[in-house]
Each structure stands twice: as structure tokens, then as C-alpha cells.
Amino acid sequence: MTVDRATEPLSESSAQRLYEVIRRRIILGELAQGVRLPEQRLADELQTSRIPLREALSKLDAEGFVELRPRRGAVVTTWTVEAVHHLFDSRLALETSAANKAAQQAAQGASLEALEVALERSEEQMRSGDDLAFAEANVRFHQALVAQAGNPLTDRLMASIAGQMVWLFHLTSQRDHEVACRAHRSIVEAVRSGNPRLTETLTYSHIEIGRKPSFEVLSALLGITG
Template sequence: MTVQTVATASSADTARARIRALIISGDLEPGSRLRERDLSQALNVSRVPVREALQQLEAEGFIDTSPRRGATVKQITLRDVNELFDVRLSLEVLAARLAAQASARGESSSRLRQMMNRAEEATQGHDHTQIPLSNTALHAEIVSMGANSLLECSMKPLLGRMQWLFTLTGNRDPQIACAEHLSLCQAIYDGKADLAAALAFSHVELGRVPSLQCLSGRLPER
């Protein structure tokens, strides 16, 4: 891999992260046109990494492309949210089980403790900008702790959508999620795989109806 290729890949990753953040924050609204030239000027990068970033964001479910309109910000629907919960019920339960098994083998949980502390600090400080970021990072670390590369690849595109969901439902009581996260993490620290899996299932499923209720009337059905 040449230096130029590495630089382009790095620029594409940076562009993807910045565009995704603008979509999640609502600065780029659903249906907004995403023109390569405008984005390259705004992000101060060439059009090649922007083009790659848009392709990656389409794969992650953040944008749609069509021959007539080009790239546009995806309109997330209640059906999309419900499907996200369905997938999380399988993958995050497995992630919690694997993380607890890793802890039982004596592998370090220090980074997970750090992520939990940050999430708790954001919650207690009512930092509504940081809460979705720290909660997403916490879920990502649980996945990483299990050291299953296929699971990590499967979860990677979902984590961005989870952050999007957490941001859209930011008016829900964050204390509830924080308490559930604390219980889940404690089960992982203790190496209790069955309990961690059960708590992960409960955490995801208990968030489904409140999230859909929060978004009802704000998002289209499908």
C-alpha cells in the first residue's frame, strides 16, 4: 500500500466520521442532497475521499443514492428502528456473553470500566451531547472485549445507527439506561456470562417500546 493510498484512506475515514456526525446531529437533515463538491469544500479534502466516505455511509445505512438525485441523507423510519432492535437482541446478547467469558478467563476489563465511568459522568452531568457518544462507546467496548472478529465486523455498521438512535431519543430519561448499563457491566466484570446475556437482552428489549413511543409522530412508519 502506497503512502498516497494510506493518506486517501485516512482522509476518507475522517470525512466519513465528520459527515456521519452532521447527519446524527441533524445538521444534515433527512432528504438533504450530499454533493461531493460542496462536501469537499466544507471538509477541506479532495473529492476522492468524500466519494469513498459516501459509499461507506451508504453501506452503514446513513444515506441513499439514486441515479436522479445522487446521494441524500436517509430518512430513518420506525420500521428501521424496530429492525435495529431486532438485530441488537441477537448480537448484543452474544457480545455480553463473550465479554463476561473473557473476564472470567482473567482478561482485563479496565477499558470497559473506563467507558462505564465516562457514560455515568455524562449522565450525572446531564451532558446530552456526550451521553449518546459515551453510551455508544460503552456498547462498542463490550463487543471489542469479546475478541470475536466476525461479531465486531457485524456490529461496526450498527454502532453508528445506535448512536443516531440514542441521539434521536435523547429526551428519554438517561438514568434508566445508565442503571441498566451498570448492572450489565457488573455482570461482565464478575464473569457471569448467563447473567450478562440476560441483562443485555433485557436492556435492549426494555428500550424498544419507549424509543418507538418517543419517535412516534416524528418519524414515518416506513
């Protein structure tokens, strides 16, 4: 028997599991933007206590999925024009420099196995037709690209925005996934060639070219205009 991830009972010690369930509900829109999440009601619904729930909500707050407000508790984050621009700007700052370094590392003989695996998995998920699975795999590819630079601090910074990337990618899943995968493959080829400037340019273009279409989709869905 298959149990729905969003509704199955949760154990007292499963703060991480609670985090995953609530995160999934937010990304899928089952918990709408701007909605308040009363602790006791949510704990009852998920059959857990408030202690692990608070741990989960704290992590969701740190990753930008909810906002913890005094006397109001958790409220699902609402996407704004500024928030979308901030995410794109942060990605440009992190990923372009990391892409440049990744190509330098490749030129010195660094293995590209993890990056190539991430590319293949993103292409597999594209073919699966599962928008959320593709969004997750898409972000893992970008994390693998950043990791290729070999800088643990940059990896942690990238991890801090990965959840918001998944959320935005899923919200804008009407965009052409094949175009994204072709861009990913071009970036990997540039890394493999050991050409830092080309890799950085392709990465910048891939990220920036998605800004306007993202606003177009969000405008239709949420009334957000860039």
C-alpha cells in the same frame, strides 16, 4: 479561537475528516433525513474536491447514514419502522450472545479494565449534559461489552451498526440517561460475577426495554410508530 467542526475548511486528503463532519451534521439534524446531497455543492461548502468527498460518502453509505442512488447521488437516510426494528433485532442477536461469552471469559480471569473504563466514561458524559457525547459514549460501552467476548468478527459486525446506534440514541436523547447507566453498571457487575445467563438476561432486557420508548420519541419527532 474555536473553529466549528461542521464548518471549518477541509484539506484535499481528509476523506475521514469529511466523513466525520457530514456524519455529525446528519446526527444533529443539520442535514435532514431524505435530503439530497449534491456533490459539487457539498464540496464547495466544505472547501474540498469531489474525490475525498466521494470516499466519505461511500463510507457513510456503508454505515447507513446516506443512500447512494443512481443519477441522484447521495440522499440522507430516512428512519423507518422497519429500520428501527432491524437495528434492535441486530443488537439483540449480537450483544446478548457476546454478553454471555464475556461473563464466561471473566470467570476464567479475563480483565474487565476496558469495559469498566467505557462504563466510567459513559457516566461522565451523562453528567456533562452533552447528548451527542453521551450517545457516543453509550455506544462505546456496548462495543466494549461485545469486545469483552474476544471475537474479532463480532467486533466488526458491531462496528458496522455503531454509527446508526449513535444516531438513534441521539434522536431519542429525551430518554432517561441515568436509567441507561444504571443498567450498564448492572451488566458489568454480572460480567464480573462470571454469571453468563444473568449477564445475557440483563443485556437482553436493557436493549429490548428501549424499543417501545424509542418509538414513542420517534413518533413525536418524525411521525414513526412501531
